[in-house]
Amino acid sequence: MSPEGNIQTGEQSPVPDNHEIKERAEVILGFSGESWTGKTRIAEAVGRRLGITPENGQEYFNRRTGMETGAIDRLPKVDLEFDHWQKNLLKKAIRGTGKILETRMLGINLAEERDHRDDLIAKRNNDNKWRMQKGKTPRPELPPIPAISILITSNKETRVERAYKAAMSAGEPTSKTAIRASMEERKDVDMENWSVVHPYYLGNGEDPFDPTLKRPDGTPVWDIVVPNPDVPGISEEEAIEKCADYIMGELRKFGVVVPENDSDNQNALLNRTIFLDPEADRIRQELGIDHPKIFSDLDELEDKIKDSQDETRNGRSLEGSMDHTA
Numbered sequence: 001m002s003p004e005g006n007i008q009t010g011e012q013s014p015v016p017d018n019h020e021i022k023e024r025a026e027v028i029l030g031f032s033g034e035s036w037t038g039k040t041r042i043a044e045a046v047g048r049r050l051g052i053t054p055e056n057g058q059e060y061f062n063r064r065t066g067m068e069t070g071a072i073d074r075l076p077k078v079d080l081e082f083d084h085w086q087k088n089l090l091k092k093a094i095r096g097t098g099k100i101l102e103t104r105m106l107g108i109n110l111a112e113e114r115d116h117r118d119d120l121i122a123k124r125n126n127d128n129k130w131r132m133q134k135g136k137t138p139r140p141e142l143p144p145i146p147a148i149s150i151l152i153t154s155n156k157e158t159r160v161e162r163a164y165k166a167a168m169s170a171g172e173p174t175s176k177t178a179i180r181a182s183m184e185e186r187k188d189v190d191m192e193n194w195s196v197v198h199p200y201y202l203g204n205g206e207d208p209f210d211p212t213l214k215r216p217d218g219t220p221v222w223d224i225v226v227p228n229p230d231v232p233g234i235s236e237e238e239a240i241e242k243c244a245d246y247i248m249g250e251l252r253k254f255g256v257v258v259p260e261n262d263s264d265n266q267n268a269l270l271n272r273t274i275f276l277d278p279e280a281d282r283i284r285q286e287l288g289i290d291h292p293k294i295f296s297d298l299d300e301l302e303d304k305i306k307d308s309q310d311e312t313r314n315g316r317s318l319e320g321s322m323d324h325t326a
Helices: 039-050 056-066 076-092 106-126 127-131 156-169 176-197 236-254 278-286 295-325
Strands: 023-025 026-030 099-102 147-153 224-227 257-259
Touching: 023 236, 026 039, 026 106, 039 236, 056 076, 056 099, 056 176, 076 106, 076 176, 106 147, 147 236, 156 176, 176 224, 176 257, 236 257, 278 295
Parallel strands: 026 099, 026 147, 147 224
Antiparallel strands: 023 257
């Protein structure tokens, strides 16, 4: 099944313990949705099955850049920078690596990257030069982008109710009216900024979390759509596990999870979740540093690479000074 079609929730299956992990992810799994849909907990439940710690893309980006992607008064350029970062992550992704990333706009960014890839293929197929060389010169293929978008949905009143219960449990006085107003204010700002950053998909007030959004070729923007309603008689924990079980079943259909004991791809066995450019990877190997698996590892690696480069530059400056003196 192509990772360009969406699905709804299915039946529950046994939940494996952490020490019983039998599968690993081959691609980026992007979890998106509005606030209080349960996307964080569902991503964590899927992560337990795959032995992957989910990463919050927004928190990482905020920490690294000092930008507040969730601020009510933010400018569109903040969203533009954040989405540029996400697209770079998708461009550098290599099949055989696994990652769970929670970020609201991954589905739209992935759709735009898929559109760009399709445009390149169409241009190549229509180019006279390529047609003349066809059959004579090997043509490098453009592989599919190794990522799956997963949209978690809940209706607005369910989300308000969850936020209200959480506030009460935390001893934070509020009202459902105030929560509802806060959600609406944030969505208004989000939609205004997103319409500027993503004019093709969201330029006319389209909702990015609409599971029926389509790409130009008619395929859905979202690969997997999972409703997470509050159902009488089913606990919150059971609902989360049910959603995670369904997602795992669909990932198997997409062919993006494989048995953990599959040793065909040694890189995949490392469960690498951060993708380095060749130069950074070369320096990493020279320094004898393990490949980063989560963003905090990447922070440490980047600091060590910077220190190494500074030492190299200082050494060259010292040598030049000595040569000049001699």
